[in-house]
Structure formats: structure tokens, C-alpha cells
Amino acid sequence: MNGHMQAEVITARELGFSYGSRKAVNGLSFTVQPGEVVGLLGPNGAGKTTTVRLLNGLLPPSAGSARVLGYDPATEGENLRKQTGVLTETPALYERLTARQNLQFFGEMAELPQPELKTRIEEVLTLFDLQERGDERVSTYSKGMKQRLALGRALLHNPGVLFLDEPTSGLDPEASLQVMELIDSLRRQNGHTVLLCTHNLFEAQRLCDRVLIMNSGRLLAAGRLDDLRKQLLQGLRLNIRILEAFSAEKLAELGKMSGVNSLKPVQDGLLQLDIEAEATIPGIVKYLVENGLSILEVQPVQQSLEEIYFTLQREAEGATL
Secondary structure, three states: OOHHHOOOOEEEEEEEEEEOOEEEEEEEEEEEOOOOEEEEEOOOOOOHHHHHHHHOOOOOOOEEEEEEOOEOHHHHHHHHHOOEEEEOOOOOOOOOOEHHHHHHHHHHHOOOOHHHHHHHHHHHHHHOOOHHHOOOEHHHOOHHHHHHHHHHHHHOOOOOEEEEEOOOOOOOHHHHHHHHHHHHHHHHHHOOOEEEEEOOHHHHHHHOOEEEEEEOOEEEEEEOHHHHHHHHOOOEEEEEEEOOOOOHHHHHHHHHOOOEEEEEEEEOOEEEEEEOOHHHHHHHHHHHHHOOOOEEEEEEEOOOHHHHHHHHHHHHHHHHO
């Protein structure tokens, strides 16, 4: 069956893999739609890289099954890998060859016809801003340039899905931002379907439509950031900035108000409250005003992916202890 009939680009059903007695991937189920950028998030050792290997047919699953671009990775791995692009933590490049020679070699491996390959190589070098140094050996490249070339190599044959495993790992902040911007522009211009493994939350927040959060081979949560916020963080975070200092008893009283879950002074004049709903805010403001305090600012705060992530990881660690 050809890959284009599939609605989902990736489907994993109860996917599992064990190294001896350790379950590296444990009952993983998820789907990825065409043109989606999905982040696989978790600490090192959560099973992200093993998942990518399973989905590319480089490891046989010990449980469950997967389909990628209509192929079964376990039995059709070789055909599947011609249609996928993979970028691993260490860019697999030949240091003694030039960028053009690297791309030529990998293009021939992917069985791209010569005239098309020639065109693609120039497109990729231009896209990744390497054309001026295309005839220099890769050993002379900076880490960031190597990573851009590795990304170019993964895209050379126009893959149906791109697997990025920690694409900015080991890069300095500037190079890492460049690689992120590239990935972002790729998805915007070309609608690539991407599965991005990362433990970098800023990266995931910036690049992904949805995230799958893993720990010890299991899926802890999956969804769009906004949905995860609603599911996991009951209520709202509120910052209130006040001109005067406030007394401990006024604080304690405010903390007892209905709808206020917790309250802590962060610094002089700044209070952080976790409240149940927006409807609680007018009552808090009224209380402060009645107590003679001048309010400078009331600001609801969006909880970041980081907070969601650490909440989940803490719960998972607690459950396994």
C-alpha cells in the first residue's frame, strides 16, 4: 500500500521496546498528522531516541506496532528510510569531504537521479546558507555549520517526515537559535511533518504544534500547550504589584479568601497568587483597595511549558519511588 493513502503520517499503538529487563519504551500510543510539528519531550533516558529508532525500523518493537507513511517499520524499514529524514544528536557527516561531496554521496545513497540531485544540492546549500563554503572540507566547519549541513542532508531527498533528535544539542546559543529558526521556516514554507525530540522546553514551546511528554518510556501527557495548561494547571496564576509593603496578617487574610489557592510574596511589592478563576480577581482587588493599598498592576500569567513539564515529571518520579 503506498504511503499517500494514510491520513496520519505516524501512528504508534502500544509501542514497546526493552533492553533486557528495562523497558525503554513502554506502551506508547500517539499519532502525527501531515504538516504537524510534534515535540517528544522528556529528560535524557525517557525513551525518545529509542522511539525514533523504532519508528524508522532500526530496532524491532518488543510490543505493539507502528505505521509511518503507510509502512510498517518493523518489516519495511529499508523502503521507509528512503522516505524519512533523520537528524541525530551527532551529525553523521564525512569530515574529510566538502559539503557538496557529502550531499552528493548521501544523495546517491538515497538513489536520487543525477540531474535532480545536482539541483537539490545547490538548493540545500543555498537554503542553509552554506553555498559560499560548499567546497571546503567539513572539518573546517563550526558546530553550528555542521548541524545546518546535517539538517540539509536530512532534507535532501524531500522526505515525507523529518525526525529531529535533539537538533540543537551541544550548540552555542547563537547557533542553536539559527537552527531553530531554520526548522521554523521549513515548516512554515514547506509544511514539513516533523517529530522533534528534545529536552529543551524553549525549543518545544517555539516550534511545536503539540507535545508528547515522556518519562521512563511512558507517555505522561499529550496535547496542545493550551490544552495541557487547562488539564494540568487548575486555575490561574496572577501577579499583583503594589506600591506599599504589606503586613503579614493582611497577607494571611488575603490567602484565606475563597478562590485563592495559594499566595506568596515574590519580592517587595510583588505578590504571586494561584487562583481558581478570573471571577476571583475583582474580589482580590476590592480587598486590597479597602485595605488602603495602591495597586500598580494586576497581571494574569500564562504558565509556561516548563511549569507543566516539571509538574508532570515530579508526579511521575513520585509514582515510581
